[in-house]
Amino acid sequence: MEEDEQKITPEQFAQIREIVEVFNSSNFDYLTLELAGMKLTVGTGAAPVPNPGGTAGSGLGLRPDPKTGEKPAAAVERNTAGTPDLSQTGSESAPAEAPEADDGSVAVVAPTMGTFYSRPDPSSPPFAKVGTSVDADETVGLIEIMKVFNNVNAGISGIVTEVCVADGEAVEFGQVIMRIRP
Amino acid sequence: MKLVRALIANRGEIAVRIVRACQAIGIETVIATSEADRDSLAARIADRTFCVGPANALESYLNPERMVGAAVITECDCLHPGYGFLSESPALAKMCAENDIVFVGPSPDHILQMGNKILARKIAEECGVPTLPGSEPVLDKEEAVGVARKIGLPVMIKAASGGGGRGMQIVDDINALAAEIEVAASEAGAAFGDSTLYLEKYISNARHIEVQVLGDGHGNIVHLGERDCSLQRRHQKMVEEAPAPGLSVDLRNRMCDAAVTLARTVNYKSAGTVEFIFDMDSEAFYFLEMNTRIQVEHPVTEMITGEDLVEEQFRIAAGDKLRFSQAEISFRGHAIECRINAESPEAEFLPSPGEITDWQPPIAPYIRLDSHCFPNYKVPVNYDSMLAKLVVYGRDRHQAIQRMKHALSQFAIDGIETTVDFQYRLISSSNFINGQMNTRFVDEIVSQSEKGTSGLPIPL
Numbered sequence: 069m070e071e072d073e074q075k076i077t078p079e080q081f082a083q084i085r086e087i088v089e090v091f092n093s094s095n096f097d098y099l100t101l102e103l104a105g106m107k108l109t110v111g112t113g114a115a116p117v118p119n120p121g122g123t124a125g126s127g128l129g130l131r132p133d134p135k136t137g138e139k140p141a142a143a144v145e146r147n148t149a150g151t152p153d154l155s156q157t158g159s160e161s162a163p164a165e166a167p168e169a170d171d172g173s174v175a176v177v178a179p180t181m182g183t184f185y186s187r188p189d190p191s192s193p194p195f196a197k198v199g200t201s202v203d204a205d206e207t208v209g210l211i212e213i214m215k216v217f218n219n220v221n222a223g224i225s226g227i228v229t230e231v232c233v234a235d236g237e238a239v240e241f242g243q244v245i246m247r248i249r250p
Numbered sequence: 251m252k253l254v255r256a257l258i259a260n261r262g263e264i265a266v267r268i269v270r271a272c273q274a275i276g277i278e279t280v281i282a283t284s285e286a287d288r289d290s291l292a293a294r295i296a297d298r299t300f301c302v303g304p305a306n307a308l309e310s311y312l313n314p315e316r317m318v319g320a321a322v323i324t325e326c327d328c329l330h331p332g333y334g335f336l337s338e339s340p341a342l343a344k345m346c347a348e349n350d351i352v353f354v355g356p357s358p359d360h361i362l363q364m365g366n367k368i369l370a371r372k373i374a375e376e377c378g379v380p381t382l383p384g385s386e387p388v389l390d391k392e393e394a395v396g397v398a399r400k401i402g403l404p405v406m407i408k409a410a411s412g413g414g415g416r417g418m419q420i421v422d423d424i425n426a427l428a429a430e431i432e433v434a435a436s437e438a439g440a441a442f443g444d445s446t447l448y449l450e451k452y453i454s455n456a457r458h459i460e461v462q463v464l465g466d467g468h469g470n471i472v473h474l475g476e477r478d479c480s481l482q483r484r485h486q487k488m489v490e491e492a493p494a495p496g497l498s499v500d501l502r503n504r505m506c507d508a509a510v511t512l513a514r515t516v517n518y519k520s521a522g523t524v525e526f527i528f529d530m531d532s533e534a535f536y537f538l539e540m541n542t543r544i545q546v547e548h549p550v551t552e553m554i555t556g557e558d559l560v561e562e563q564f565r566i567a568a569g570d571k572l573r574f575s576q577a578e579i580s581f582r583g584h585a586i587e588c589r590i591n592a593e594s595p596e597a598e599f600l601p602s603p604g605e606i607t608d609w610q611p612p613i614a615p616y617i618r619l620d621s622h623c624f625p626n627y628k629v630p631v632n633y634d635s636m637l638a639k640l641v642v643y644g645r646d647r648h649q650a651i652q653r654m655k656h657a658l659s660q661f662a663i664d665g666i667e668t669t670v671d672f673q674y675r676l677i678s679s680s681n682f683i684n685g686q687m688n689t690r691f692v693d694e695i696v697s698q699s700e701k702g703t704s705g706l707p708i709p710l
Binding site for chain 2: 213
């Protein structure tokens with residue numbers, strides 16, 4: 069708990085105790101609460117490190133209620149560095165089935181699951197970025213699974229209009245990696 | 251060690267069962283799915299879904315690299331394999347260990363030792379557990395004929411790496427044996443990648459009785475009683491119950507002791523099942539094989555003991571010692587499980603995949619339903635046909651049968667063919683009610699229906 073003990077009033081202490089009790093009975097690793105003049109972090113194990121740059125995946129987005137489709141109002145922030153968030157569910161993360169976008173671009177989907185690499189090695193430029201012209205049989209990325217690297221081919225000749233996955237990000241089978249306009 | 255996040259490398263009802271066990275003990279869940287199961291119930295209730303491959307199981311549920319890869323990527327610290335698929339793959343257990351993922355199951359060595367039926371038989375013989383009269387691996391047809399003459403016909407040809415009712419053939423004619431050996435060897439080679447065969451005496455009036463064991467790897471082994479799984483169709487279990495009906499206290503104790511002895515000999519860790527064949531005529535029992543996984547029929551044991559076997563698997567995997575001694579395990583009442591499959595009994599149990607338009611499971615006291623189905627769920631064509639395990643509990647076997655009959659009669663499923671009505675007929679038959687069944691019982695009932703001697707829907 070990161071808290072300046074001297075400033076705690078008995079009333080605040082009781083509230084904190086209640087928060088810790090709720091946390092203890094939950095499945096969460098960490099809870100960070102920021103109120104006026106107070107920041108409270110509770111957790112188990114090593115202290116959480118904020119996500120660098122606050123990129124996507126910083127919130128444990130609670131799943132919508134399957135019946136109403138409504139998301140619960142409150143979401144607890146969950147910043148465990150490097151730990152993927154658990155916000156994706158089957159229905160939410162279902163990949164687009166390589167549809168043609170409005171601009172006529174075609175999705176390149178992950179041929180296998182694994183870790184996506186946009187460049188052949190960390191010091192090289194990416195295989196392809198927005199605006200790059202690619203041939204159908206050109207490698208546009210790599211997917212590594214258990215130290216085995218698989219090429220991702222463009223599959224279609226054209227101009228890259230969007231890169232949807234960052235270098236080093238985990239991809240599921242069938243996930244859209246980038247879009248190419250023929 | 252505290253386990254934080256589990257990858258569930260399975261699908262269907264057991265994936266749901268494992269997610270719920272994790273939720274109960276505060277372990278986060280990542281469900282590894284194929285493309286066909288992205289919107290499954292397990293995916294809906296797990297903390298995260300990770301699609302590992304296409305519907306074809308070879309590239310998803312049967313692919314150890316992808317399963318362990320998914321566990322690494324999603325930063326799971328443990329992996330539960332469920333049953334079937336990779337649950338008894340030493341390669342998966344080994345790959346988990348190499349990647350610092352705790353395998354929720356036995357060690358790769360246990361899976362190897364017990365998964366190979368010839369090795370397992372040898373271990374059983376060495377620790378004094380009775381085995382069926384049979385052979386070492388048979389090298390050729392001539393040797394097989396010699397063995398068959400020695401142990402007496404009928405014999406069963408078995409594949410050393412077989413399982414789940416596959417790779418077995420009964421032979422009662424010595425002249426047909428040579429040809430059957432040849433066919434069985436090529437089938438076993440194609441199905442299991444191992445054409446090694448052995449012979450066993452075939453018991454015609456047999457019951458299939460198995461003992462549930464738990465070991466913690468610290469030398470503590472307990473049994474949780476036996477289950478009777480005699481109601482099988484083509485070696486696939488249909489109805490299971492605990493305890494086994496009509497078994498004397500002495501026989502029950504001897505079987506459970508034998509199972510514990512076997513598990514203790516290898517210092518077994520995790521949940522396992524020691525299967526026996528029980529000869530009704532001679533009242534002798536013989537070790538068949540050991541299953542190094544959680545089994546489909548584990549709920550009947552849970553119902554009469556009050557324990558949660560999947561939860562115990564996680565505790566053992568975390569390195570904990572068993573929470574209870576043998577004396578602290580109590581047995582009460584009787585439980586029956588009926589497997590509800592998407593199959594058409596009228597069409598030789600042909601699988602009946604498709605959309606479940608109506609799904610109304612029975613609700614009443616003492617019913618447990620383990621299922622991944624819901625209204626408008628589409629049963630995929632790619633996997634096995636089990637929809638649900640309907641389990642009931644009763645003070646005694648009679649009450650359990652009454653409750654099961656009622657539960658089955660209230661179970662409404664529409665859109666696909668199911669085995670609900672067939673199960674009702676099975677458990678209503680006088681032979682079942684009187685506990686007079688053996689492993690051929692279901693096949694006999696099926697053939698009676700086909701011949702019209704006991705046509706549908708007349709109770710047997």
